[in-house]
Each structure stands twice: as C-alpha cells, then as structure tokens.
Amino acid sequence: xxxxxxxxxxxxxxxxxxxxxxxxxxxxxxxxxxxxxxxxxxxxxxxxxxxxxxxxxxxxxxxxxxxxxxxxxxxxxxxxxxxxxxxxxxxxxxxxxxxxxxxxxxxxxxxxxxxxxxxxxxxxxxxxxxxxxxxxxxxxxxxxxxxxxxxxxxxxxxxxxxxxxxxxxxxxxxxxxxxxxxxxxxxxxxx
Amino acid sequence: xxxxxxxxxxxxxxxxxxxxxxxxxxxxxxxxxxxxxxxxxxxxxxxxxxxxxxxxxxxxxxxxxxxxxxxxxxxxxxxxxxxxxxxxxxxxxxxxxxxxxxxxxxxxxxxxxxxxxxxxxxxxxxxxxxxxxxxxxxxxxxxxxxxxxxxxxxxxxxxxxxxxxxxxxxxxxxxxxxxxxxxxxxxxxxxxxxxxxxxxxxxxxxxxxxxxxxxxxxxxxxxxxxxxxxxxxxxxxxxxxxxxxxxxxxxxxxxxxxxxxxxxxxxxxxxxxxxx
Numbered sequence: 049x050x051x052x053x054x055x056x057x058x059x060x061x062x063x064x065x066x067x068x069x070x071x072x073x074x075x076x077x078x079x080x081x082x083x084x085x086x087x088x089x090x091x092x093x094x095x096x097x098x099x100x101x102x103x104x105x106x107x108x109x110x111x112x113x114x115x116x117x118x119x120x121x122x123x124x125x126x127x128x129x130x131x132x133x134x135x136x137x138x139x140x141x142x143x144x145x146x147x148x149x150x151x152x153x154x155x156x157x158x159x160x161x162x163x164x165x166x167x168x169x170x171x172x173x174x175x176x177x178x179x180x181x182x183x184x185x186x187x188x189x190x191x192x193x194x195x196x197x198x199x200x201x202x203x204x205x206x207x208x209x210x211x212x213x214x215x216x217x218x219x220x221x222x223x224x225x226x227x228x229x230x231x232x233x234x235x236x237x238x239x
Numbered sequence: 240x241x242x243x244x245x246x247x248x249x250x251x252x253x254x255x256x257x258x259x260x261x262x263x264x265x266x267x268x269x270x271x272x273x274x275x276x277x278x279x280x281x282x283x284x285x286x287x288x289x290x291x292x293x294x295x296x297x298x299x300x301x302x303x304x305x306x307x308x309x310x311x312x313x314x315x316x317x318x319x320x321x322x323x324x325x326x327x328x329x330x331x332x333x334x335x336x337x338x339x340x341x342x343x344x345x346x347x348x349x350x351x352x353x354x355x356x357x358x359x360x361x362x363x364x365x366x367x368x369x370x371x372x373x374x375x376x377x378x379x380x381x382x383x384x385x386x387x388x389x390x391x392x393x394x395x396x397x398x399x400x401x402x403x404x405x406x407x408x409x410x411x412x413x414x415x416x417x418x419x420x421x422x423x424x425x426x427x428x429x430x431x432x433x434x435x436x437x438x439x440x441x442x443x444x445x446x447x448x449x450x451x452x453x454x455x456x457x458x459x460x461x462x463x464x465x466x467x468x469x470x471x472x473x474x475x476x477x478x479x480x481x482x483x484x485x486x487x488x489x490x491x492x493x494x495x496x497x498x499x500x501x502x503x504x505x506x507x508x509x510x511x512x513x514x515x
Binding site: 106110111114116118119122123126127129130133134137138140141142144212213 | 242243246247250251254257258261262265266267365367
C-alpha cells in the first residue's frame with residue numbers, strides 16, 4: 049500500500065516537473081517533438097533509477113558508516129555523471145538516430161536537478177532500497193508524462209494563431225504554468 | 240582529511256574503470272579514413288556543409304553520402320586530397336558567397352524610436368520588428384558579425400552589415416543568425432543584385448528607405464527577353480540560377496536598389512581564408 053501511495057505521489061501529486069519545478073531545462077528544450085520527448089524520457093528514466101539506487105547504496109554502505117555524510121552532494125554528482133556517460137555510450141551504439149536527435153540534452157542530464165533531486169529525496173525521506181527503486185522509476189514516469197503532455201500541446205500550439213509577441217518560448221512558458229496549475233488538482237490526494 | 244579524499248578518489252577510480260570497460264563493450268567501429276579526412280578538413284565546424292561539424296562531415300564522406308566538394312571552406316588541394324583518399328572524382332564546386340540584401344543605413348533608412356535594449360538584432364526584432372521604419376531592413380546590431388567564424392562581415396559607417404567576399408566561405412551561419420532573413424547565399428559570379436527585401440507598396444517603401452525597391456517593374460521590363468528579374472509583392476527578385484547580366488542598371492532603377500556588384504571570392508589559393 050505504501051508503495052502504491054509512493055508511486056501516485058511521485059507521478060501525479062508531487063510531479064517532479066510540474067509540482068516540484070525540477071528538470072525544467074529538458075522540459076522546455078526537448079519538448080518540441082513528441083518522438084524526441086519520448087526518447088529523452090527513456091534516457092532520464094534509466095539514469096534516474098540507476099543513479100538513485102547506486103546513490104542510496106553508496107550513501108548507506110560508504111558515506112554513513114565512515115561518517116562522511118557531507119560528501120553526499122559531490123559523490124551523488126559523480127555517480128550521476130558516470131551513469132550519464134554510460135547512457136551516452138549505450139545509446140550511441142544501440143540507437144544512433146536517437147543519440148543525434150537528443151544532441152546536447154543527453155549530457156545535460158548530468159546537471160539535471162531532477163536526477164540529483166530524486167537521489168537526495170530518497171535519503172531525506174529515509175526510503176529503503178525497494179522504495180528507492182520504485183521512487184526513481186515513478187519520478188521518471190512523472191517526468192515523462194509531463195514531457196509528453198507538453199510536447200503534444202506544443203506540437204499543436206505551433207500551428208495556432210498566437211499573438212506576435214507571444215510566439216515561441218513565451219507561449220510555451222505560459223502553457224507550462226497552466227499545465228502546472230492543472231496538476232495542482234491532484235493536491236491533497238496523498239499526504 | 241585523508242579518508243574523505245580516499246573515498247572520493249576511490250569512487251572516481253571505480254567509475255572511471257567501469258566506463259572504460261563499457262566503452263570497450265559498446266565501442267562503435269569507425270573507418271580509419273574518417274580520422275584522416277577529419278584532420279585534412281579546416282576544422283572550423285561551421286556547418287556550411289549541412290552536417291553537425293567537421294567530424295560529422297568526415298563520417299558522411301566515408302559512408303559515401305556526400306562528396307568532398309560540399310565543404311565550402313576547403314580549398315581545391317584539400318578537396319583533391321579527400322577525393323584521392325576516397326577514390327572518387329571530385330565534382331566542381333560553384334563558388335558561392337553570402338550577400339546581405341539591404342542598403343538602408345543611417346542616412347537613408349530612418350529609425351522610428353531609440354532602441355535601448357540588448358545589443359542584438361534578435362532582441363531588437365522581438366520588439367515589433369525593430370526600431371527602423373522599414374520593418375524588413377538590417378538593424379545593424381551585428382548578430383551576423385558575431386557569428387561569422389571567418390571575420391567576413393563588417394559593419395559599415397552608416398550602421399548596416401556588409402559581407403567581405405574575399406573572406407566569405409558561404410558556410411551559411413549568418414543566414415540563420417539574421418532575424419530578418421536578409422542574408423542569402425548567391426553564386427559568386429552573379430553581378431546584378433537587388434539589395435532590398437521590402438515587400439511594402441511603393442509609397443510606403445519609399446517613405447521607409449531612400450534606396451528601397453518600390454516594385455515599379457522597370458527592371459522587369461528592361462530584361463523582358465530574359466525574364467531573370469521578377470517582381471512579386473512589390474519586390475524585384477533576381478533568379479540566381481540564371482543570373483542576369485549585361486544591362487546598365489544605373490539607368491533602370493529609380494531608387495538604386497538594383498545594383499551591379501562584383502563578388503570576388505578567392506577559391507584557388509590554399510589557405511586564402513583563415514579561421515578567426
């Protein structure tokens with residue numbers, strides 16, 4: 049039951065992009081086309097889950113016993129950077145078109161605050177290993193849902209008759225705000 | 240102090256080793272010729288070939304997708320070298336050059352208001368099209384000059400941009416940088432040009448700029464036998480596939496939008512352009 053609440057919370061109630069406002073960079077940068085958005089979601093899901101788990105393991109097996117909790121931020125960044133490099137290597141071999149279409153945004157996952165945020169939140173909320181894994185996957189799914197929704201809206205918005213001053217990024221940001229307000233409807237569902 | 244350093248160093252070492260192994264496992268095979276070609280290329284990463292940088296172009300050449308003549312920055316020797324390496328005939332490249340289609344400087348094209356924002360054409364253009372009365376003209380804030388990797392764009396004394404043909408490699412970066420889409424890539428041997436993009440009616444265009452094209456059709460009529468200049472939307476447009484030549488433009492155009500301009504590009508000398 050706890051796991052289910054965790055999933056609902058991470059995906060809808062406390063959506064990483066629309067409620068916590070983390071990971072805005074790829075949210076705006078990779079959401080122009082639906083296919084790129086889906087590809088980015090996959091990459092982030094892989095990195096987020098793996099990074100969360102490895103961070104948790106390192107925290108509880110290395111940092112805490114040796115009383116080095118203050119190294120949390122830098123060691124998590126190190127782990128995330130390595131994971132992203134791994135994803136880049138795999139993607140370049142497995143799917144070169146996706147690798148090229150993601151372009152600069154793939155290495156930018158390293159500095160994506162959503163991934164670091166997920167790793168840190170797992171520690172803050174004192175999750176066990178199973179909860180960490182589930183939270184990582186669910187957070188990435190939530191990120192993906194926000195990205196896909198936004199990409200879908202943006203693709204249609206491009207064709208609409210927008211006032212000249214609002215065209216492009218301006219109306220995209222306004223839409224993101226409205227989308228965020230819509231997701232506030234989930235507030236209170238899970239404590 | 241020792242233990243935290245050791246722990247962090249240890250984590251770094253483990254990650255590094257892990258990535259080294261992964262790089263072996265997921266290695267992507269590259270043709271050795273690709274590196275040779277990549278070294279021979281100018282290395283400006285200008286994107287003029289349409290590929291994402293010189294490495295990408297080298298990869299495409301090795302795959303046979305594109306010929307070495309597609310690199311506008313290469314001189315003839317480099318093209319031949321790549322051609323020999325790949326065992327292909329190098330096609331003839333038509334030397335092209337960028338051209339800024341605007342002559343409306345400070346004295347000729349008045350401003351509507353004083354723009355006090357960020358010194359960038361893109362920013363000025365966002366403010367309802369910029370501070371000039373002619374909404375199609377060059378704003379003179381040098382976005383194109385900033386992006387040119389070859390130093391081939393200068394700002395004239397009356398505040399608009401001008402291409403230096405000897406340094407231009409037709410890489411196309413300025414074309415995308417200009418928010419007014421004023422820059423075109425034209426064949427270097429074309430001599431007659433209409434340096435204006437104003438599509439407003441004659442009277443409106445005349446008020447906006449002294450050298451604007453009014454769409455009066457005098458040039459179209461002058462080239463009647465060979466319709467290489469067409470008027471559409473009150474603007475004369477040159478057909479660069481068959482560039483017009485041979486007529487005295489001074490006699491024809493009442494405003495001076497139609498001019499004769501020789502664009503000298505130096506293609507045969509090696510290292511005639513340097514990346515700045």
